Amino acid sequence: MSVLPYLVAAWICLVGLYGIVTSRHLVHLALCLTITQSSTYVLLLAIGYVKGGGPPIFKGVKLGTTAVDPVVQALTLTDIVVSVAVLALILALALDVHERAGTMDPDEIAELKG
Amino acid sequence: MTRTVRIGLFSAAAVVLAILLCWTAVDLPDFGNYRGPYGGLLNHVAPAERHVTEVVTATVFDYRGFDTLGEELILFTAVAGVVLLLEQGERGERPEPSESIGSDAVRVLGALAVGAAVLVGLWLTAFGYVTPGGGFQGGVAIASGIVLLWVATSLRVWGPFGSDSILDPLEGVGAGGYIVIGLAALASGLPFLTNLFGPGRYGTLQSGGSIPFLNWAAALEVTAALLILFSKFLEEYVVPLAAGDER
Amino acid sequence: MSWLLPLPVVIPLLAGALNTVLDHVAPKWMHHAVTLGAMATALGFSIVILIQSMSSETLHWFGGWTPRSGVALGIAFAADPLGAGAAVFTCALTLVALVYSVTFIEGEQRKYDVLMSAVCAAVCGFALSADIFNLFVWLELVGVAGYALTGFDVRRVRALQGALNFSIVNSVGGYFVLTGIGLLYARTGALDLAQIGRTLAGQHANGVVIVAMALIVSGFLCKAAVVPFHFWLADAYAVAPAPVCLVLAGILTDIGIFGIARVWFTVFDAPFGTHQRLVGDTLLWLGICTALLGGVMALLQSNVKRLLAYSVICHIGIILAGVALLSSKGVAGAATMVLAHGFLTGGLFLACGILVVRRAPRWLAGLWFAGTLALIGPPYIGIYLGHALIDDAAAEAGRHWPQPLLWLAGALAGAALLRAGVEVFWRGEHDDVGLEEPREARVGVLVACTALLLVAGAVTSLVPGLGQRAHYGADRFRARAEYADRVLHDRPMKTTPHLPVVLQPTSAESLAYASGATLLAVLVALLSLWRPRLARRSVLRPAVAGLRAVHSGVIGDYVTWMVVGTAVIGGVWAIGLR
Numbered sequence: 001m002s003v004l005p006y007l008v009a010a011w012i013c014l015v016g017l018y019g020i021v022t023s024r025h026l027v028h029l030a031l032c033l034t035i036t037q038s039s040t041y042v043l044l045l046a047i048g049y050v051k052g053g054g055p056p057i058f059k060g061v062k063l064g065t066t067a068v069d070p071v072v073q074a075l076t077l078t079d080i081v082v083s084v085a086v087l088a089l090i091l092a093l094a095l096d097v098h099e100r101a102g103t104m105d106p107d108e109i110a111e112l113k114g
Numbered sequence: 115m116t117r118t119v120r121i122g123l124f125s126a127a128a129v130v131l132a133i134l135l136c137w138t139a140v141d142l143p144d145f146g147n148y149r150g151p152y153g154g155l156l157n158h159v160a161p162a163e164r165h166v167t168e169v170v171t172a173t174v175f176d177y178r179g180f181d182t183l184g185e186e187l188i189l190f191t192a193v194a195g196v197v198l199l200l201e202q203g204e205r206g207e208r209p210e211p212s213e214s215i216g217s218d219a220v221r222v223l224g225a226l227a228v229g230a231a232v233l234v235g236l237w238l239t240a241f242g243y244v245t246p247g248g249g250f251q252g253g254v255a256i257a258s259g260i261v262l263l264w265v266a267t268s269l270r271v272w273g274p275f276g277s278d279s280i281l282d283p284l285e286g287v288g289a290g291g292y293i294v295i296g297l298a299a300l301a302s303g304l305p306f307l308t309n310l311f312g313p314g315r316y317g318t319l320q321s322g323g324s325i326p327f328l329n330w331a332a333a334l335e336v337t338a339a340l341l342i343l344f345s346k347f348l349e350e351y352v353v354p355l356a357a358g359d360e361r
Numbered sequence: 362m363s364w365l366l367p368l369p370v371v372i373p374l375l376a377g378a379l380n381t382v383l384d385h386v387a388p389k390w391m392h393h394a395v396t397l398g399a400m401a402t403a404l405g406f407s408i409v410i411l412i413q414s415m416s417s418e419t420l421h422w423f424g425g426w427t428p429r430s431g432v433a434l435g436i437a438f439a440a441d442p443l444g445a446g447a448a449v450f451t452c453a454l455t456l457v458a459l460v461y462s463v464t465f466i467e468g469e470q471r472k473y474d475v476l477m478s479a480v481c482a483a484v485c486g487f488a489l490s491a492d493i494f495n496l497f498v499w500l501e502l503v504g505v506a507g508y509a510l511t512g513f514d515v516r517r518v519r520a521l522q523g524a525l526n527f528s529i530v531n532s533v534g535g536y537f538v539l540t541g542i543g544l545l546y547a548r549t550g551a552l553d554l555a556q557i558g559r560t561l562a563g564q565h566a567n568g569v570v571i572v573a574m575a576l577i578v579s580g581f582l583c584k585a586a587v588v589p590f591h592f593w594l595a596d597a598y599a600v601a602p603a604p605v606c607l608v609l610a611g612i613l614t615d616i617g618i619f620g621i622a623r624v625w626f627t628v629f630d631a632p633f634g635t636h637q638r639l640v641g642d643t644l645l646w647l648g649i650c651t652a653l654l655g656g657v658m659a660l661l662q663s664n665v666k667r668l669l670a671y672s673v674i675c676h677i678g679i680i681l682a683g684v685a686l687l688s689s690k691g692v693a694g695a696a697t698m699v700l701a702h703g704f705l706t707g708g709l710f711l712a713c714g715i716l717v718v719r720r721a722p723r724w725l726a727g728l729w730f731a732g733t734l735a736l737i738g739p740p741y742i743g744i745y746l747g748h749a750l751i752d753d754a755a756a757e758a759g760r761h762w763p764q765p766l767l768w769l770a771g772a773l774a775g776a777a778l779l780r781a782g783v784e785v786f787w788r789g790e791h792d793d794v795g796l797e798e799p800r801e802a803r804v805g806v807l808v809a810c811t812a813l814l815l816v817a818g819a820v821t822s823l824v825p826g827l828g829q830r831a832h833y834g835a836d837r838f839r840a841r842a843e844y845a846d847r848v849l850h851d852r853p854m855k856t857t858p859h860l861p862v863v864l865q866p867t868s869a870e871s872l873a874y875a876s877g878a879t880l881l882a883v884l885v886a887l888l889s890l891w892r893p894r895l896a897r898r899s900v901l902r903p904a905v906a907g908l909r910a911v912h913s914g915v916i917g918d919y920v921t922w923m924v925v926g927t928a929v930i931g932g933v934w935a936i937g938l939r
Contacts, residue, residue: 002146006139013135013540014128017924020529021124021917022117029916033532040539047547048153051146056157059167059245059317067169069153070160072546074173075494077250078185079539082501085192086532088343089508092199093525095350101518110914111519112596114661115911115918124921130928134572134935141568142547150550151432159434180367180423180436184486184498187374188505191479194381194472195509202515279385286382293375296367306367308425 005046013039026094026104030087037083041076048072165313165321171243174250175328179307182328183292186335190289193339200350224266231259239333243322249329253336260337261344269348276345281338288335295327363413366421366438368406369448369485372399373455373478380475393463396474400459400481404452407485411445415830416857418837418847419445428849433553439491439848442834443696447488447612447619450700454611454707455481458604461810464803465604465714473513477608479506484612488619491848493542493628494552496620500538500584504531507613511601522914523600530593530919534583537927541577544569545628554627555845566632571938574629575931578621578644582926585617587681588651589922591674592912595658598670603714606666607814610673610710611703618677618699622684622692626839637687639937643930644685649766652678656773658912660889661905665781666713669706672736672774676702676744679767683751691754692835697827698747704818705736705743709778711811716785719804726786728808728815733782735819737775739879740872741864744771746822749871750831756870764874772878776885783890828865833858 016036023029048069054061056070094104101109115123143149160172174182232255239252264272274280299308309323319326376399380392413419419440422428426435440448459477466473483502490496508531512524546552548569549560561570579590586594594614598606621644633640655675662668676698683695709732715725735743748771752764821827837843846852911918 002144003139003142005145006142007136010132010135010139014132017128017533017920018124020533020920021924022121023917026525029529033529036533037536040536040543043540043543044546046145047142047543048148049146050148055246056153056169057167057246058161058169061167063161064158067157069148069150070156070169070173071153071178071552072543073170074178074181075543075546077170077174077248078181078494078498081185081250082188082498082505082535085188085505086501086508086528088192089195089199089505090525090528090532091347092196093508093512093521093528095347096199096512096515097518097521097525100516100521106525106916109518109522109525112522112599112667113914114909114912115913115915115921117917120917120921124924127921127925127928130932131924134575134928134931137568137935138544138572142544148547148550150546152434152550152552155429155432155434176424177426177435178494181492181495181498183374184483184495184502187377187479187482188498188502190378190381191476191502192505192509194377194475194479195505198470198472198476198509199512199515282384283382286378286380286384290375290378290382293371293378297371297375300364300367303364305362305364305422305425306371307423 005042009039009043009046012036012042024105024107026097026106027091029106030090030094033090034083034087037079040079044072044076044079161316163313164309164323164325165316166243166325167317168243168245168247171248171329172322172325174248175243175325175332176309176322179328182332183296186289186292186332189339190285190335193285193342196343196346200346221266224262228259228262228266231262232256235259239329240319242329243325244317244319249332250336253333254340256333257337257340257344260341264348276341276348278342281342281345285335285338285342288331288338291331292328292335295324295331363410363419363421363440365406365410365413366419366440366489367423369403369410369452370482370489372403372406373482375399377475377478384471392471392474396478397456397459399478400452400456403481403485404449404456407445407448407452410440411442411449414440414442414445417854418844420848420851427851431556431559431849433551433556433849436495437491437553437848438489439844440489441837441844442830443838444488446696446834448485450703451481451484451488451612454703455608457810457814458607461607461711461714461807462604464806465718466602473510476506476510480510480608480613484616487616491554492552493545493554493557493624496623497535497539497542500616500620501535503613503616504528504535507609510605511597511609513602513605514600517600520600523596526593526914526916526919527597529916530590530923531584533920533923534580534590536580537576537583538580541573541580544573544576548573553848554624555848558628558631558841559845559849561628562631564632566938568935570629570632571934572931574633575927575934577624579927579930581617581620582647583617583923584614584620585677585681586614586674587647587677588654589926591651591654592919592922594674595667595670595912596914598673599664599667603710603717606710607707611707614673614677615680615699615703618681618684618695622838625687627841627844630841633938636938640934641685641687643933645682645763648678648682648685649763650678651675651681652767652770656770658908659774659777660885661909662777665785666710668777668781669709669713672778673706675770675774676706679748679751679771682763682767683747683754686751686754686758688754688758689832689835689839690750690757692838693828693831694747694750694754696747696834697750697821697831698744701744701747701818701821702736704814704821705732708732708811708814708818709736711807711814715804715807715811718807721785721789723786726782728812729782729786730779731819732815733775733778734879735815736778737771737879737882738875740875741822743819743822745875746828746865746867748875749867750828750865752871752874753868756868764870768874768878769881772882773885775878775882776889779882779886780889783886823864825864826860826862829860833860
């Protein structure tokens, strides 16, 4: 099926969002956010695929051979680094919350409201 | 909102979003039929103009090198943020836990694994623009190799590798080095991050002009950043936990 | 080719890297010197870029990769007057915040300067960039620095809650933007804004482009804190330290709306130009709802900083309404309002900071009330000019109902601020308004910064020639074909018209609305001081309780509302734009 990768990306995104919305533990929430972010990797790499194309690496390969799109791979690399950076920050915040509030349940730390 | 209401509302919205995304999926070019101009053009010109065989690394460090500067600085800033968040607060004197690995087998295999991981990381970085790899990938591999050192031995042995006074300058040099290489081009009247060196010999380590330098700067920054991250999490959380268990 | 363009971005980042290298060896004053020096240099360069951009579309292709036969190979910075103006504004506000922080931030906060420099650099990059993925990179850098700065006061759980809400909601928003970028790339094979716009102009807009626009706009609306993506802002601004709030309120929130305007006028105007009424109306409705919600919620707050946060939301609504009219006057009004609002709200946040250090001094009351009145916008003071330009733009588009609603919303927010001022300075209810523990510090520099911002904000409407130049900048911002010609084919711009240096004339309607709003704000403030429990006893009680309950502070609820908002926007546009 030629639309399957895109459907997979959509599914991963929605499943990740469901995890964030129903989460009861901050580390679980951070990981669900990472899952939502990984849907973009699947989408980007699926977009760039060329049927019958090899990797965009020409060491020992004749120039002009069909190759997949290198730009989306570069974008995915940037995407992954951003994802890691945000994950690190959220985990640091979660650790601080555990130390100060004694709980890791996002529903219980709602001091600011209204 | 109660959880039931929340899940209900979310499910309704998610169904709409799912329909929209499926509608999009049908209209996108079929998987495998991508024919856009940008990627194909880069596949043609990058090996010819920069003499690199790895077009993805050429894109990351040359054609879209400015994006990579931003990305590197996102990691840099995130690490600064984590240090800010984890280093504050009144944390009293902590007793050093006397954890160390007892098993000789673990230590020997661990030491071998550390060496292998670091070597693989260095290779990934060095040949990043010839074969698959690059500064970011190699940096992560080197950092994980050094972290393995803690896993295989003890906190005391790992200590020097996680110390701020060495890692902070290294990280700064990595991030600043990337910017300085770009500024060097600007100072010569060329656009920021223009290649100042010749393209070199095709398919060897001496190719790509300024790509190797940017590559290594990124690798240095990523390694130092990940080690700082790991050492902060270790210091501020794992160590007190371990010390707490012992009491 | 302008060699100056990368500098406002690169210099603060280099200063951050240098600070990290010197971290353990240099004394504290050297860190401050490096950061302040770098910021002042960046400000200087960005002013020169602004002057250059008034007469030509200054351009810079990174790595020297100029386009080949209309296909962009690299990343470009293209400075138009509004973008360059945003960069100048950012550098100026960050400089003031850093000067304030030298005294205000206590302790050895090594990484604070690095994070603030990163925010400034990222917003400058966002304002100048001509590549859509580059916009995403700077969006994420701003986010990452902002999350850490918000959680600065880690000793208090509420600060951590604010930072967590901020980070999770904005990360999801950022990834919606990235998904939209991916879809656009699939459709057009380009990442350069001008090239995407040009490619889409030649094609029939199908579902991919509609959903991409919905996702990208939703992601930016999330950053901009527009209803229903706005919940995180009050939590974050209530707990961030005062100079951080200045930077967040003055510039970070506005880049969301700048982003929407940028992608609309360079990319989506091409395929959807004939349907722009639908897109504009959706955003206009969202803007009006945001403004009204911000005003009403401000009246319900007792914590001063949270009140100011809702006032920010109210003004964001007005600014979005200006952009949503999709005309030059509307965009010019929005830009002028961003300027005045940034100065004034920033100054008021700095005043809150002073309240932490000195117990409600009387001399601060004068500054507070002056700032609040300017924020309501009496004729030719404070935000008046921007608001009046938006009124004119709405009238020219044949609409007459947004104007009274927006002035009403601003009046409500202003009333809340006036009431807070009386409570803090007259009744001395310092502890009740929920500020941090008082401590001692020298206030000279703090007061100077606060006064500078408030005075600058108050006189914005009186600056001769500002309105005309904002209008000219908006004309250039909206000119898609000329932008594409300049970026992709390096064709020079047409000559600049001579712009007069006179006070911008405004309509009698706006003068009436402004005076009425000021009067209304004073009356509502007096009413809520005289009868403070009116809302609780009257028929409004269920509505008030409902509003309060919706703003629950729980991340799961916020993300749910985000998904609802995206689904609604996507659904409306999918049905209407096919």
